[in-house]
Amino acid sequence: xxxxxxxxxxxxxxxxxxxxxxxxYISYKILNIADLTVDGSICTGACVCAILLANGVNVFLxxxxxxxxxxxxxxxxxxFHTAMGIPAILAGxxxxxxxxxxxxxxxxxxxxxxxxxxxxxxxxxxNNPVAIAVSLLICVLIIVALFLFFYTEIGLSVKSxxxxxxxxxxxxxxxxxxxxxxxxxxxxxxxxxxxxxxQYQGFADINMGRGAIVIGLAAIIIGLSVSLKIKPxxxxxxxxxxxxxxxxxxxxxxxxWLGLDTDLLKMLSAVVVxxxxxxxxxxxxxxxxxxxxxxxxxxxxxxxGEPNA
Amino acid sequence: MLKIxxxxxxxxxxxxxxxxxxxxxxxxxxxxxxVTVIGGNGAGKSTMLNAxxxxxxxxxxxxxxxxxxxxxxxxxxRAALLCRVFQDPxxxxxxxxxxxxxxxxxxxxxxxxxxxWGCTKGEREEYRELLKQLDLGLEDRLSTKVGLLxxxxxxxxxxxxxxxxxxKLLLLDEHTAALDPKTAxxxxxxxxKLVTENSxxxxxxxxxxxxxxxxxxxxxxxxxGRIVVDVSGExxxxxxxxxxxxxxxxxxxxxxxxxxxxxxx
Numbered sequence: 316x317x318x319x320x321x322x323x324x325x326x327x328x329x330x331x332x333x334x335x336x337x338x339x340y341i342s343y344k345i346l347n348i349a350d351l352t353v354d355g356s357i358c359t360g361a362c363v364c365a366i367l368l369a370n371g372v373n374v375f376l377x378x379x380x381x382x383x384x385x386x387x388x389x390x391x392x393x394x395f396h397t398a399m400g401i402p403a404i405l406a407g408x409x410x411x412x413x414x415x416x417x418x419x420x421x422x423x424x425x426x427x428x429x430x431x432x433x434x435x436x437x438x439x440x441x442n443n444p445v446a447i448a449v450s451l452l453i454c455v456l457i458i459v460a461l462f463l464f465f466y467t468e469i470g471l472s473v474k475s476x477x478x479x480x481x482x483x484x485x486x487x488x489x490x491x492x493x494x495x496x497x498x499x500x501x502x503x504x505x506x507x508x509x510x511x512x513x514q515y516q517g518f519a520d521i522n523m524g525r526g527a528i529v530i531g532l533a534a535i536i537i538g539l540s541v542s543l544k545i546k547p548x549x550x551x552x553x554x555x556x557x558x559x560x561x562x563x564x565x566x567x568x569x570x571x572w573l574g575l576d577t578d579l580l581k582m583l584s585a586v587v588v589x590x591x592x593x594x595x596x597x598x599x600x601x602x603x604x605x606x607x608x609x610x611x612x613x614x615x616x617x618x619x620g621e622p623n624a
Numbered sequence: 625m626l627k628i629x630x631x632x633x634x635x636x637x638x639x640x641x642x643x644x645x646x647x648x649x650x651x652x653x654x655x656x657x658x659v660t661v662i663g664g665n666g667a668g669k670s671t672m673l674n675a676x677x678x679x680x681x682x683x684x685x686x687x688x689x690x691x692x693x694x695x696x697x698x699x700x701x702r703a704a705l706l707c708r709v710f711q712d713p714x715x716x717x718x719x720x721x722x723x724x725x726x727x728x729x730x731x732x733x734x735x736x737x738x739x740x741w742g743c744t745k746g747e748r749e750e751y752r753e754l755l756k757q758l759d760l761g762l763e764d765r766l767s768t769k770v771g772l773l774x775x776x777x778x779x780x781x782x783x784x785x786x787x788x789x790x791x792k793l794l795l796l797d798e799h800t801a802a803l804d805p806k807t808a809x810x811x812x813x814x815x816x817k818l819v820t821e822n823s824x825x826x827x828x829x830x831x832x833x834x835x836x837x838x839x840x841x842x843x844x845x846x847x848x849g850r851i852v853v854d855v856s857g858e859x860x861x862x863x864x865x866x867x868x869x870x871x872x873x874x875x876x877x878x879x880x881x882x883x884x885x886x887x888x889x
Contacts, residue, residue: 464739468732471721471742475729478718481710485677486785487703487733 318572323443325568329561330450331438331511332530336538336556337457338385338504339531344539344552345465346477346497348396351407351528355414356388356502358524360509362421365519368429374437378510385506386499388414393495419521428518436514446515453511457504458553464500465549473497505531526581529588534560536591625825626653626793631675631685633849645671646682647849653793653827658819660836661829663846669829672846673795676827678702690792704734707791709782711798716782719771723762723781726770727751730785754784758814776807780814787818794819796828800835812839833865843868847876 335357342350360381367377388410395406419425431439438446464470475483476493483490505527513519535556542555571577633646646668653659663669675682676689678699686695689705707730710716717726728743728751748766755763758780762773770778779799786794796815800808816839819826830836836843843860845853845868852875855863 466742467739468737468742469739471725471729472732472737475718475721475726478720479715481715482718483729484700485703485708485710485716486730487700488729488737489700 318569321568321572322565323447324440325564326561327438327440327443327446327450327515329564330447330454330557331508331515332534332564333454333557333560334450334457334508334511335505335527336531336534336560337454337461337553338501338508339528340535340553340556341461341497341501341504343532343535344477345474346494346501348403348477348494348498349407349528350389350392350498350501351404352388352392352410352414352498352502353407353505353531354524354527355411355418356385356506356524357509357512357527358418358519358521359384359388359414359421360506361513361519361523362418362427362509362521363506364510365427365429365513366421366423368434368436368514369427374435374514378437378507381510382503382507385509386503388506389498389500389502390495392502393498396498397491397494415521422519422521425521426518429513430517431514438511438515439517440515450511450515453507454557457507458550458557461553462550469493469496526584529581529584530560530563532592533563533584533588536588537562540591625655625657625690626651626676626827627686627688628652628672628676629686629688631672631682631687633671633675633680633682637683645849646675649685649850651844651851653825655825656823657842658824658826658840659828659842659844660840661827661844661846662831662833662836667846668849669846670797671849673708673797673827673829676793677706677708677795705791706793706795707733707786707789708795708797709779709786709799711801713775713778713782713802716785717770717778720769722767723755723770723773724748724751724766726781727754727785727788731788733789733791735789754788755781757817758784774807776803776811779803779811783811783814783818787822787824790822790824792825794824794826796826798829798831801831815839833868837863837865837868845872845875847872852876 335353339350339353342348342353363381363384364377367380368374391413392406392410395401395409396403401409429436431441438449440446465474472483472488473493473496475486476488476490477497480490483493509524512523536559538555538557538559539552541558542551545551545555567580570580570583575583628649628651631646631649633644635641635643635645649668649672651672661669661672674680676687678694678697681696686693688694689702692705694702694705718729721729724747725743728747731747752763752766755766760777760780762777762781770781773781783799799815800811803811812835815828818824826840828840837860841860842856843853843863844851853868853871855871
């Protein structure tokens with residue numbers, strides 16, 4: 316019975332982390348950058364939101380400021396990467412470390428409680444149906460906003476920047492600016508999810524972002540493995556990513572219910588993500604079926620070359 | 625249209641790997657010139673195109689396009705003036721985006737990208753008509769991801785993209801070299817059609833002497849970072865490969881060494 320009771324909580328957490336995974340999708344899938352800033356920016360969002368709530372600031376304003384704080388974190392990584400020539404992964408790690416100190420300064424201490432009894436919050440783990448409704452609504456709003464954005468002239472050029480930088484530059488796209496812009500949006504959304512998470516769990520903690528990128532990647536990988544089979548377009552992908560995040564938390568809740576040592580959970584997540592990231596490579600290396608001469612037919616001569624997917 | 629004055633470029637300066645790639649290079653292109661560029665490996669052909677398109681700054685000298693000094697202009701800003709098609713068909717298009725989206729990206733070259741719809745319905749109709757002219761059956765595949773096309777098809781789309789907004793200068797960097805002969809011939813035909821129809825000022829680097837002679841109104845040959853042969857007009861029309869080799873020996877002061885790639889007819 317315990318597992319059934321834990322399901323609403325798992326869905327709510329899945330949706331909140333779904334917001335995070337959408338943010339990560341922008342850097343990881345669209346810009347083609349593994350951005351480690353997110354481990355810090357999700358915590359920044361939580362810290363900013365918690366300290367502002369504790370000081371009686373309106374909750375919507377808290378979310379907005381958390382978004383801006385995350386976007387600034389993305390801006391720092393972007394500038395490290397584009398203007399200073401630091402490899403993207405390193406730039407993210409550097410910003411992450413900067414954020415760890417800043418988060419401590421923002422929060423003033425390692426842990427701050429924002430109980431829903433004393434503060435008006437949008438969602439709390441004490442009321443999961445509302446939490447699910449609120450986080451679902453926020454997911455939908457973000458997906459719609461991103462859909463609109465990525466089909467504008469600027470949005471398309473951000474997409475092409477990640478897809479083919481040479482081509483984009485040759486077509487007059489300011490690729491450096493676009494990378495910074497994409498990283499800012501990405502981390503803004505990640506921080507927003509941090510703000511939601513702080514409200515949901517009723518506290519912000521300096522360590523809450525650790526390993527966030529792995530959870531986000533897991534959500535993206537699980538989600539895309541399904542959604543790309545249904546319809547490979549932008550909106551379906553993002554819905555899939557949120558779904559992947561929910562699936563992740565359902566499995567997470569299930570293994571806890573099974574009695575797995577919770578100390579091992581992060582390791583387990585990382586191993587699962589490593590395996591899934593390895594599958595496409597291993598498939599190509601060891602399981603590609605060679606085409607035998609006897610199977611070659613006239614069709615091979617008709618096309619103007621091999622397709623390059 | 626294009627004025628290159630006294631360009632020098634040395635790679636790995638002051639090291640044992642020092643390589644003087646361009647040395648006092650001068651070239652002036654008139655409006656509407658379709659110039660073919662040949663030369664052996666390491667003659668500086670691609671280096672010249674890199675200098676023009678702004679991959680790096682030359683050590684010395686100036687580059688002017690249509691009266692604008694672009695010597696210090698970043699590459700993405702130069703895109704308003706020029707467009708370049710690379711040898712590698714993968715380089716010119718975004719594989720994970722639709723054909724129409726790729727075209728839409730380049731249709732906004734040189735303009736300011738705004739927060740308005742990036743690929744309108746009306747545009748798609750326009751692209752359909754343009755793709756029809758390529759005669760590759762792409763007009764019904766506007767929503768196809770470019771990554772699913774063959775190298776030749778991708779190169780043809782890249783060429784179309786290059787001419788959507790008429791560039792002051794079109795740079796073709798051995799853009800058919802990676803294709804099989806049949807596809808290469810087709811892409812070259814499309815090139816000629818697009819260049820002449822739009823009367824684009826064009827620099828086309830090629831390894832194929834035959835193509836260099838039969839296309840364009842002017843031919844230049846490079847050697848050790850400078851231009852050693854420059855023929856145009858009637859003289860070029862009558863040119864044969866044998867004459868060209870002779871001109872090369874006179875211009876460079878060295879006997880023509882058998883460079884197999886260069887000799888390909």
